[in-house]
Amino acid sequence: MVPAAGLGLRLGAGVPKAFVWLGGSTLLRRAVDMLHAAGEVQLVVVVVAAEFVRAVTDELGSDALVVAGGVERTHSVRAGFCAALAAAPSAQYVLVHDAARALTPSRLVTDVVCALRSGAEAVVPVLPVPDTIKTVDANGLVTGTPDRSTLRAVQTPQGFRVEVLRRAHAQDAAATDDAALAERTGATVHTIMGDPLAFKITTALDLRLARMLLEQE
Numbered sequence: 297m298v299p300a301a302g303l304g305l306r307l308g309a310g311v312p313k314a315f316v317w318l319g320g321s322t323l324l325r326r327a328v329d330m331l332h333a334a335g336e337v338q339l340v341v342v343v344v345a346a347e348f349v350r351a352v353t354d355e356l357g358s359d360a361l362v363v364a365g366g367v368e369r370t371h372s373v374r375a376g377f378c379a380a381l382a383a384a385p386s387a388q389y390v391l392v393h394d395a396a397r398a399l400t401p402s403r404l405v406t407d408v409v410c411a412l413r414s415g416a417e418a419v420v421p422v423l424p425v426p427d428t429i430k431t432v433d434a435n436g437l438v439t440g441t442p443d444r445s446t447l448r449a450v451q452t453p454q455g456f457r458v459e460v461l462r463r464a465h466a467q468d469a470a471a472t473d474d475a476a477l478a479e480r481t482g483a484t485v486h487t488i489m490g491d492p493l494a495f496k497i498t499t500a501l502d503l504r505l506a507r508m509l510l511e512q513e
């Protein structure tokens with residue numbers, strides 16, 4: 297499942313982030329191609345804002361099922377999940393992968409699926425956090441410094457047994473990733489080593505970095 301219904305305001309590209317061009321294709325197209333290239337995915341469901349469903353359906357053809365998203369990321373994932381369950385009712389596992397992580401190597405998909413097949417009920421790729429992280433209050437005053445050695449930056453694709461994601465999204469709650477919803481239902485979320493190339497393109501600087509990396513290839 298590829299949630300791509302965000303506006304991408306922080307990128308400031310003038311179009312939703314999923315439709316930004318990078319190395320000859322859009323971020324969305326790259327995500328869909330990468331998922332198929334991993335050779336593990338039976339069905340790709342793409343979630344875009346309602347007004348883009350028709351155009352993206354035409355563009356992706358049989359490569360993906362395209363559905364309309366919601367206001368928050370959680371709503372978009374929920375919509376994509378319903379469509380995925382209807383189209384592939386016997387699926388055992390589901391991966392959720394942000395279109396914004398445009399340079400994610402397909403190796404990460406294989407590693408997540410491998411961890412699920414080995415028995416994990418939920419899996420997220422992570423990297424150590426290089427910066428010291430502070431918590432702050434509404435006035436910007438520091439309220440704490442979590443021990444950095446216990447912190448990880450979380451990437452996608454995140455993988456789940458289907459029933460685990462179903463329970464996670466049965467809650468009427470929102471979160472910035474799907475693992476957080478699964479954690480709240482008591483699921484054990486495993487981590488695997490992420491990849492620096494799976495960084496999320498959020499700002500104009502991230503996009504420049506992605507373009508430079510592709511040019512060097």
Ligand code: C5P
Pocket residue numbers: 298299300301302303313314343365366367368369370372373394395396472498
């Ligand atoms: O906002 P954030 O960076 O967490 O978004 C991560 C991913 O979720 C992006 O690929 C974005 O397009 C998607 N998203 C979505 N529906 C929303 C908001 C974000 O599919 N309402």
